[in-house]
Amino acid sequence: MTEEKFWLMKSEPDAYSIDSLKNDGVTLWDGIRNYQARNFMRDMKKGDQVFFYHSNCKPPGIVGLMEVVDLNIIDPTQFDKQSKYFDSKSKPENPRWDCVKVKFISKSKEILSLPELKILFSEDDLLVVKKGNRLSILPVKNDVAKILLKKI
DNA sequence: GCCAACGTTGGC
DNA sequence: GCCAACGTTGGC
Numbered sequence: 001m002t003e004e005k006f007w008l009m010k011s012e013p014d015a016y017s018i019d020s021l022k023n024d025g026v027t028l029w030d031g032i033r034n035y036q037a038r039n040f041m042r043d044m045k046k047g048d049q050v051f052f053y054h055s056n057c058k059p060p061g062i063v064g065l066m067e068v069v070d071l072n073i074i075d076p077t078q079f080d081k082q083s084k085y086f087d088s089k090s091k092p093e094n095p096r097w098d099c100v101k102v103k104f105i106s107k108s109k110e111i112l113s114l115p116e117l118k119i120l121f122s123e124d125d126l127l128v129v130k131k132g133n134r135l136s137i138l139p140v141k142n143d144v145a146k147i148l149l150k151k152i
Numbered sequence: 153g154c155c156a157a158c159g160t161t162g163g164c
Numbered sequence: 165g166c167c168a169a170c171g172t173t174g175g176c
Contacts (some may be wrong), residue, residue: 010174034159034172056174114175132157134173 005048006145007040008062008128009102010055010136018052018064018107026103030075031085033097037137041100044068050102051140051148053128054111061113062152070101108152120147 009029011017021027032038045068052064075097077085090096114129123130127138140148 012174036159058176060175131175132155132173134158136173 004142004145005045006051006140006142006148007044007048007068008051008053008126008138008140009066010053010128012056013054014057017054021052021064021066021102021104022107024104026069026101028073028075028099028101030077030097030099031083032075032099032136033085033087034136037135038097038099040137040139041098042072043139044071044100046071049105049145051145051152055136059111059113059115061111061117062108062148063111064107065105065149065152066102067105068100069103073099073101075099106152112148112151120151 016027029041032041048068050066050068051062052066054060054063074095075085077083078087078090078095078097079092080086085097087096117126118129120126121129121144125141125144127133127135
């Protein structure tokens with residue numbers, strides 16, 4: 001039996017938006033430099049669905065849906081000296097950072113904003129509504145995801 | 153621009 | 165291993 005898994009990934013729309021992904025079709029979710037977030041990506045499986053969240057904008061919120069299509073990809077930006085994500089401590093023979101590839105599924109007609117999410121869900125239901133939560137990748141509970149899917 | 157909530161770093 | 169200082173995220 002296949003258990004559906006759901007996640008939420010944040011991106012600042014100035015850096016990479018849902019429109020960028022719609023245009024690209026697929027993208028590598030690289031540049032993650034937080035171990036907990038990286039480990040969540042390692043827990044992902046092909047076919048998992050991911051809510052795309054715009055952060056650091058007004059208003060912040062969920063703007064679309066994507067799907068995991070590839071796993072365990074070494075993040076190329078860690079070895080790129082030109083990249084802001086360059087990590088001098090990571091060696092090619094033992095890469096520290098990896099990521100997943102995602103594909104565009106849909107863009108919401110309207111943003112499901114953080115204030116709305118706070119009305120719908122408690123901190124325990126959906127971690128993104130928790131004050132001060134800085135994790136850019138979060139798991140989403142199955143029953144919460146079912147509700148979200150109807151609203152985006 | 154402010155600040156809360158962390159994660160990371162480095163001295164000891 | 166502790167912890168203070170510092171840096172980052174991201175809402176407001």
